Amino acid sequence: MTWLHELADELAARGITGRERRRILLELRDHIDCEPGCEARLGDPGALAAGFADELATDCARRCAFDVFGALALAAVALLVSQLAIGRAGGYPGFSHGLSLALFVPAALGMFIAPQVALVAGTLAALRAARRRRARTLPAAELALIRRRAWVGLGAGIATVAGLELYVADFSSVLPGWWLALVGGLAAVAGAALLVASVRLARAGAIVTRTGGCAGDVFDDLPAIRWSWLRAHPWRLGIIASLIVAVAMTLLGWHAEHSLIEGVERGVLEGLAAATGFALLGTAIGVFTADPNTRRLTLLRRSARSPTSPERHDKTR
Amino acid sequence: MRADALNGQLDSLILATIAEHPVHGYAVLQRLRQRSGGAFDLAEGTIYPALHRLERDGLLSSAWLIEAGRRRRVYSLTRAGRSALGARRRDWAQFARAVEAVLG
Numbered sequence A: 001m002t003w004l005h006e007l008a009d010e011l012a013a014r015g016i017t018g019r020e021r022r023r024i025l026l027e028l029r030d031h032i033d034c035e036p037g038c039e040a041r042l043g044d045p046g047a048l049a050a051g052f053a054d055e056l057a058t059d060c061a062r063r064c065a066f067d068v069f070g071a072l073a074l075a076a077v078a079l080l081v082s083q084l085a086i087g088r089a090g091g092y093p094g095f096s097h098g099l100s101l102a103l104f105v106p107a108a109l110g111m112f113i114a115p116q117v118a119l120v121a122g123t124l125a126a127l128r129a130a131r132r133r134r135a136r137t138l139p140a141a142e143l144a145l146i147r148r149r150a151w152v153g154l155g156a157g158i159a160t161v162a163g164l165e166l167y168v169a170d171f172s173s174v175l176p177g178w179w180l181a182l183v184g185g186l187a188a189v190a191g192a193a194l195l196v197a198s199v200r201l202a203r204a205g206a207i208v209t210r211t212g213g214c215a216g217d218v219f220d221d222l223p224a225i226r227w228s229w230l231r232a233h234p235w236r237l238g239i240i241a242s243l244i245v246a247v248a249m250t251l252l253g254w255h256a257e258h259s260l261i262e263g264v265e266r267g268v269l270e271g272l273a274a275a276t277g278f279a280l281l282g283t284a285i286g287v288f289t290a291d292p293n294t295r296r297l298t299l300l301r302r303s304a305r306s307p308t309s310p311e312r313h314d315k316t317r
Numbered sequence B: 001m002r003a004d005a006l007n008g009q010l011d012s013l014i015l016a017t018i019a020e021h022p023v024h025g026y027a028v029l030q031r032l033r034q035r036s037g038g039a040f041d042l043a044e045g046t047i048y049p050a051l052h053r054l055e056r057d058g059l060l061s062s063a064w065l066i067e068a069g070r071r072r073r074v075y076s077l078t079r080a081g082r083s084a085l086g087a088r089r090r091d092w093a094q095f096a097r098a099v100e101a102v103l104g
Helices: A003-013 A018-034 A045-085 A101-112 A114-131 A140-170 A177-205 A234-257 A260-281 A292-305 A310-316 B010-019 B025-036 B044-056 B079-103
Strands: B060-067 B070-077
Touching: A003 A018, A003 A045, A018 B025, A018 B044, A018 B070, A045 A114, A045 A140, A045 A177, A045 A234, A045 B044, A101 A114, A101 A140, A101 A260, A114 A140, A114 A260, A140 A177, A234 A260, B010 B025, B010 B044, B010 B070, B010 B079, B025 B044, B025 B070, B044 B060, B070 B079
Parallel strands: none
Antiparallel strands: B060 B070
């Protein structure tokens, strides 16, 4: 087996396929043609393939996090427009005015619960990608966390736009045509963007990297939060975030329905949904760290980075 | 000089090597060797992940060219690459002065 064949196999084993793999092989073939017999100086094919994979996986995961965030922003626009324009369209019709409960229930879940999950997961994915934008390679665990956050955000974003489309279908005979066209069109555009982002994210996940290191948790993304009472108990962050969601949704519901009571009802419902979301998905999106060893490692790493930590002073002496 | 001693400087060296005119991967290595008097003894393959990374970062652009019947990828500096190289040269000059001042 030649050096190039070995490299081809190693690249494929690390998930580098298609155009990228062909390009690498053509460049290395040209290199060998320039100086026949130089294969030994090119290095180990496995190490070279790993070098490509580590950098490519990091770059792809970061870009995908931003792609997903952009697609989720379109879904957020569709949702916001639907809610801000509903007042002009005569307010939300009662669910009994729709075509079917089978359409209304998933529509309501998609429109009122999924957006909270999408907002939190998508923002955390983009935040981690932005904070680590200068790193050449990231640990495999951290890349997996970024991709997991992006997947959760994508899934929730798709549920949101699907919910909007179902709502449009359910109330197509009640709500004015302009509202249906506006919201249905915006949701379709956002849905297409989310599907494109999901294809890219799936490709990014196919690249195999084995760089060691831990993924950290939500406080690596929010270093401004310095209160130890919160850092030591990340679940408290989930409760505070749920309360913020409840207040924001109360205000939005109040504006949309012109009724404080309905706004409060919606705010409480969405706050509870956000808290449930944190409980169910908090570990997956790195808000909480399930493994106590990883948690200890993260805390140690953070304390070493802190400008007031004794370890840091020792290092600089 | 081993590859790990070049850690952090390889990208700057590649940018400087490509700054004069567009070249392919093998020529980048040849120039690095010539200019350093053979001091940089790195695994030759490591140059390619670096070239790809610099292109992804927008500092290099590349295209396939046919030269002497061979299909080869030729790299050139982008405008962002030129300004990055300028900044790296300034940083290096400052760093080298400081080290020299301490070492004597």
